[in-house]
Amino acid sequence: MAELIGGGIGLLLLVIAGLGVLLFLVPVNLWVAAWASGAYVGLSTLVGMRLRRVPPGTVITARIGAVKAGLSISLNELEAHYLAGGNVVRVVNALISADKANIPLTFQRAAAIDLAGRDVLEAVKMSVIPKVIETPKIAAIAKNGIQLIAVSRVTVRTNIDRLVGGAGEETIIARVGEGMVSTIGSAENHKDVLENPDHISKHILSKGLDAGTAYEILSIDIADVDVGENIGAKLQIDQANADKQIAQAKAEERRAMAVALEQEMRARVVEAEAEVPRAMAEAFKQGNLGIMDYYKMKNVQADTAMRSAIAGGDEPPTPAKPR
Numbered sequence: 001m002a003e004l005i006g007g008g009i010g011l012l013l014l015v016i017a018g019l020g021v022l023l024f025l026v027p028v029n030l031w032v033a034a035w036a037s038g039a040y041v042g043l044s045t046l047v048g049m050r051l052r053r054v055p056p057g058t059v060i061t062a063r064i065g066a067v068k069a070g071l072s073i074s075l076n077e078l079e080a081h082y083l084a085g086g087n088v089v090r091v092v093n094a095l096i097s098a099d100k101a102n103i104p105l106t107f108q109r110a111a112a113i114d115l116a117g118r119d120v121l122e123a124v125k126m127s128v129i130p131k132v133i134e135t136p137k138i139a140a141i142a143k144n145g146i147q148l149i150a151v152s153r154v155t156v157r158t159n160i161d162r163l164v165g166g167a168g169e170e171t172i173i174a175r176v177g178e179g180m181v182s183t184i185g186s187a188e189n190h191k192d193v194l195e196n197p198d199h200i201s202k203h204i205l206s207k208g209l210d211a212g213t214a215y216e217i218l219s220i221d222i223a224d225v226d227v228g229e230n231i232g233a234k235l236q237i238d239q240a241n242a243d244k245q246i247a248q249a250k251a252e253e254r255r256a257m258a259v260a261l262e263q264e265m266r267a268r269v270v271e272a273e274a275e276v277p278r279a280m281a282e283a284f285k286q287g288n289l290g291i292m293d294y295y296k297m298k299n300v301q302a303d304t305a306m307r308s309a310i311a312g313g314d315e316p317p318t319p320a321k322p323r
Helices: 002-025 028-037 043-051 056-068 075-083 088-100 107-115 120-128 169-185 190-195 198-205 231-286 291-310
Strands: 131-134 138-141 146-158 215-230
Touching (some): 028 056, 056 075, 075 088, 075 107, 088 107, 088 120, 107 120, 138 169, 146 198, 146 231, 169 190, 169 198, 190 215, 198 215, 215 231
Antiparallel strands (some): 131 146, 146 215
């Protein structure tokens, strides 16, 4: 009796385990939901999805949404996109939104956009509701040297055809900033820009900055223009200071050369004065100079020193020797 009870319990557990495996492989609830929604999927197909490691819930839910929206998307396409690493639900939602907004978008293009790493649903939303991109503060200098700091708002919408391989928002911001700098820099006076800021947007739009990007520029509006520094005057001041320093350096060089020349001349004078006693000794020896001549010369030197002292000279008077 105990063996029969044990065998029955084992059989019951085996049956429960088998039912669990069967219900896992065959998601009956999804099969019923697909059948009731008009997007019928066979039980074998659901089992095959399990074996291929494709979550039936994700794929079947996306297919039900597509069928209800009137879109013809095969189950194989959805499976292939999932296995390729795509977001099936987002792609289907993007196709539904595009269909309701009368935007031409095929499943192949939407899948390619999704696999390229772009948000295809957000792209479709931007096609319906344009996005406003605000540029950072752009500083530019007019020809009169006045700096202007401007901020612009760029209204763009997605270009579905160029979404794969097209440049992003960073390129739009960079090109708009370049156009702002070019327009302000070509203005003769900064007041012209302040009076007519729309000239900036018109000039930028005429360049076709959205070429090669994933967006289409609808409008460029100058949000704010502020006056910055007088860069021209600042540069002139810096140049004047540099010229002043150069002139001072050259003057110092000339002064140093003059001092060196003066010292050299003084050295020559000292050298010449040192030769006087030798010449006088030679004159005494040869008889060309007498003792009286020497005393007369010393008296003349004493008189000259005294007159220099009386006139305010720097050298102190030398006392004259008695005649």
